[in-house]
Amino acid sequence: MVKACMSSLYAACLISSAVLNLFFILNLYAGADWKLSWSRKAAAEAEAVAAITCSGHGRAYLDGLLLNEEEPVCECNTCYAGPDCSEFLPGCAADADSGDPLFLEPFWMQHAASSALVVAGWHRMSYGFSDSTTMSKELERHIRKLHYVVGNAVTKGRYIVFGAGSTQLLNAAVRVLSPDNSSSPARVVASVPYYPVVNFKFEGDASLWKNTSDPNVNLIEFVTSPNNPDGQMNKAVLNGAPNSKAIYDRAYYWPHYSAIPTPADEELMIFTISKVTGHAGSRFGWAIIKDKAVYERMIEYTGLNTMGVSRDAQLRALKLLKVVLEGGGREMFKFGYETMRDRWEKLRETLSISKRFSLQKIEPQHCNFFQKAREPSPAYAWLKCEREEDRDCSAVLKAANITGREGQMFSAEDRYIPWSRFRVRKGHNKWKIMAHFAVYVQSVKEWEVVD
């Protein structure tokens, strides 16, 4: 062998050892023949925790509480209890609130191998990446690719800023778009109904400010499109008005929830991984920005606020987006769309037996991503109590043991309530809500007949 190397393979032997090493490593890796060493213990630990089934009504986590300081405790879904979550709590109220995007959890459990992530103890200890920024260029590249594949946003020639979820980015955008030297910050407005972003005092319905001519009034319009809670494809109503700027919250502009007729291309758009992959806990979002000065000030804000986004969250987001992009993203979006569509259909059918309740109207629409017309599958239902006397719709639902927010919180009448389609796990109590609610609506219908 040494002889052979010295003669005919002479040239090959001269290949630098670094290249050879890389080849060797990648070859082993590609073949999945890698003999694990330092990662083995952590892998076994994670698989052991994942194997705790919690009776299908809960989940155990690596960072969960421990029993006797060693056994991970099951964290039970709402309405379940006991060490293995096997006890159903009768009479437990069903929660129609919460934007927890757990409907995507089954997808990730089905893709356990491709979505698993191993973090070495010395991974990215520095404040900065090698280019001295706090943003992973590889992650940015995947975000641009995702938008290109889905066709939901223009990123070419646009700047991207990372944030700790859309929350930090909304804060950053309001600060950056407010006038520099004004003692009064810009007023934040939105079209009713709107989700109450808790940080800001809303100054009422955007349309009321349409004809303001006071040059000292600076307006920032939040446009959530598709809208939370009613799913409408909102547009800025103050568009073009002097002293007004728009922030587009595009969190729900994904094929799970909406047809994708055309790539969005607003001045400042905000996305969050919470509503794409369902990882709300990771606190990762991004803004797509046209104006360079605005981009630079957003970078400055997130730098001063938190020195950028946790590199651990960035690494996780990258791993998840890689899985999403496999096969052109069709698999996850199909799963998400079908899940949300089925839930919408079930709710619609249930309500159709009575005139007491109604839902927002959403027409089937052609989707460029799926390349066909699609049925409605909004993230939230915007339920209306139709009877004159049912002014407080949440009280009506409370009688059916369903709790929700009041319409008032969305600056609308209390005759409306938002109905989250998100926080549903197999074994979660919401699987029971529909049956529960169906019985209730049925009884209401009987009353109507009797009345």
Next chain:
Amino acid sequence: MVKACMSSLYAACLISSAVLNLFFILNLYAGADWKLSWSRKAAAEAEAVAAITCSGHGRAYLDGLLLNEEEPVCECNTCYAGPDCSEFLPGCAADADSGDPLFLEPFWMQHAASSALVVAGWHRMSYGFSDSTTMSKELERHIRKLHYVVGNAVTKGRYIVFGAGSTQLLNAAVRVLSPDNSSSPARVVASVPYYPVVNFKFEGDASLWKNTSDPNVNLIEFVTSPNNPDGQMNKAVLNGAPNSKAIYDRAYYWPHYSAIPTPADEELMIFTISKVTGHAGSRFGWAIIKDKAVYERMIEYTGLNTMGVSRDAQLRALKLLKVVLEGGGREMFKFGYETMRDRWEKLRETLSISKRFSLQKIEPQHCNFFQKAREPSPAYAWLKCEREEDRDCSAVLKAANITGREGQMFSAEDRYIPWSRFRVRKGHNKWKIMAHFAVYVQSVKEWEVVD
């Protein structure tokens, strides 16, 4: 066997299947006999990337840039280049700035197995933990345990808030401690020299405000203790003054950098994992707070700002703290202390051959953690140019091809410069700084003789 079970082992067989399952799982895990399934591919991927050596002058990362969209690229240490970081760039300046705590990287590479982390694709997707907070109780428990073991802070009866690094917590604390209904926010002061926390406009040396009697002036005093850059154990100078509140930045109060004479017990103390384990990139810190109302407002601020800290960063911090706590924390702190002490000693020796430069004085002190007297090992040197004409110390060092910040940036004279002891890796150019600097000081000494 079944027979035996039916008779003498009858009772044991009745143990609930959940408990048996758990026992089975934990037993397998403890025995490291777990046959890996879904985590295997990710583990192999991480080990393959970690095996890329980059000639010992760089690092490859899972989220690094890729060559031909598949091979991870080496990210070279300063002053090295080339695909495998083997090219030394002659004449490259040595950077004495930067607080990157890379001196702890070798510790984590030596503890690869215990510090590795495997994250399942469905880990903590929710906004909240099972108690509806955004904080891992298990992580909080480990933080309290760490302070107890090290003896550097009182946590009993105190509240803990997590933040995205100490940066977010400093922002939160300033906001929370500012008066509610005042049009002018509180003025931030600190004792010279102080690290320029970029978010705040400092209103000069704290001692200048000692005798202010204006009841409309609200002061917030930043106390970094041990101080950055001079390592002194600062105390609030406005302590007890009306309308003044202190925020103690305790980032460097760990056995790496300082003797631990007594547990710190101030009203509001801030710590960060960056300076404990060296993971600056994770963006994880915590505040220890006495007052419940302040705690609640800090929770509110971090909630509105970013909806708490990334659960991925929390999971990583937990894993790292578990490793630190193994064997009572002695191993990591010993490694950290010895590394910093050796670097200090080397710098001190080099400078001792000339009178042109001096360092701050730090006396050996008894440390309750190590239970003995310890030598100085500060995080930064506070280098002074002693010659009358060397008013600009950074210019003097620049002649030796060493770049640093100016003393002015720390509100001190430019005759001082801070010298970071942190950002040194094996193969990093700073290993060469000392030799380089020694030659320079030597030449300076010769000038002195000739002069």
